[in-house]
Amino acid sequence: MIRSTGTPPPLSSAEQLRYARHLSLPEIGLDGQHKLQQASVLVIGAGGLGTPALLYLAAAGVGRLGIIDPDCVELSNLQRQILYPTAACGSAKVEAARDRLLALNPHLQIDIYPEAFALANSADLIAAYDLIIEGSDQFAAKYLVNDACVLAGKPYIGASIRAFSGMLAVYAAPNGPCYRCLFPEMPAPETVPSCAQAGVLGTVPGLFGVLQAHEALKLILGIGEPLIGALLKIDLLTMRFQRLRLPRDPGCPLCGESPTIRTLTETSFVCATPTQRPTDTLPWLSVAASQQRPALRWVDIRTTAEFAAGHVPEAIHAPLDQIEAWAAQVEPHEELLLYCQQGGRTVQAYHRLQGKLQGRVSLLRGGYEAWLQGVSAQTSATS
Ligand SMILES: [Zn+2]
Incomplete structure (x- = not known):
């Protein structure tokens, strides 16, 4: 997916040591490490899913990371959002995340956006990155990410979690399905409890965030079988993993044969900021x-x-x-x-x-x- 241009430049001795376990894998090597360095990933939401994803993407050497989140770190986040120290409470999440990630890997470029992912900024943000990780806990944002990625032709890795379970897929890849192929319409907000209401065991978003980063690395490296046209469901109480077929729906209102949604303004979600x-x-x-x-x-x-x-x-x-x-x-x-x-x-x-x-x-x-x-x-x- 990421184009490699000619012979990759050599790595510094510090980089050779840092990425030694990648360089010794025939599936990655110097070419693969160079693909990671040249890649850019936007992480939407620096919460339970986004923060573990960011830690692994940064550690792996993904060259440019974008982080968008309007919130500040709160004490109730720390049970699962392990990127943040207690001292970061009250600070903007994107700033605390950038500081922590640069401390982990100073070779990266980290772009931060202390704002909500919304209709007004969605198209420009998605255009600026190769791949998107969707880590929002709001249904409106999930549909906005989906619609913006499909319309821009950018794949994204989406995950949804509940108390002890979740599901994961790569959506909006060429010939792959989108989230609306699975769930055509957004549920009414009052019918869906958010994590703040329903509760969640901290390891559940942790695992799914790591899996999102894992699928992103596979897509960047062009290795393995990414979850395109497939949905991974995991019940973490019984440890049952299911890989289900998820074909593109020809009747999908967004990516089907006669779409009814052709621009972002035709989407039916309300993605208002809290004050609106x-x-x-x-x-x-x-x-x-x-x-x-x-x-x-x-x-x-x-x-x-x-x-x-x-x-x-x-x-x-x-x-x-x-x-x-x-x-x-x-x-x-x-x-x-x-x-x-x-x-x-x-x-x-x-x-x-x-x-x-x-x-x-x-x-x-x-x-x-x-x-x-x-x-x-x-x-x-x-x-
Ligand atoms: Zn679709």
Whole structure:
């Protein structure tokens, strides 16, 4: 896939030592190492999938790496995003990642984009790299990456994970399928729990991120059988690995014979940044603002297991799946503040309560994790 131009330049003695285990493989050697040095990979999302992928791509000597992510490192990331040290909390992920990767391998060029992957920047970013690794936890971003890669003719390695399982494939390769061949339409956001809601064992994204880097290296080197036209599913509780055939769908709305999506503006996703989301009109309260209202009754809408693991003192527990029945028993005139883990599920709760408890419900912005951050900031200020 990556064109090699003539005899590759010799490696320095330090590079010969660094890449010695590649150079002694007949499938890689000096030619292969040169292909890696000449290659560029864009990693979309520097989270659970992107960070292990980045570590291995950098260690392998992929010459130019792009990293796009709008977020800062948070304490709750560190259980799985092993690229970041605790001291990086509060720093931009892309900056912390660049520093760590250059410490690992100073021979690389690392481009960073502290922004969301969105309609406005997607085409330019994808055009600037040979290969893309899709490591987002948002469905809208997954569809945007897919559509932008298919329209640009750039292959990408996509992975989706759940608590203890996941799947992986190379999409948008020549003659290969795309993500819409598998899932033509984006699911409604409220039907899909994100990792923040569903939880995940840290090794699961770790393994899938490493597999994404592995497939990228194979594609760059032109070795083996990449997962094109095939889907790898892994259940990590039972350790069952399945390789399924994934043919291109002639009826695919994007890469099929009569596509209905021909430009990115025809895609049906909403890839808004957090400040543009339509949920901005909801009655959110920050942790600081909530402390000015001592009469508020705090309501934890998370699962029983999440509530048992820790909750706001004095909060009552009303799980999301029983929220309507619970609302029927709320005392008149009681002012309520709903919270979940990070804020997403309270939007669902709010919509389910439409027509009930009119004007008496607020939502905690950032959820229980925002409240915990407030507590830990107070503790460190007073200790
Ligand atoms: Zn398709």
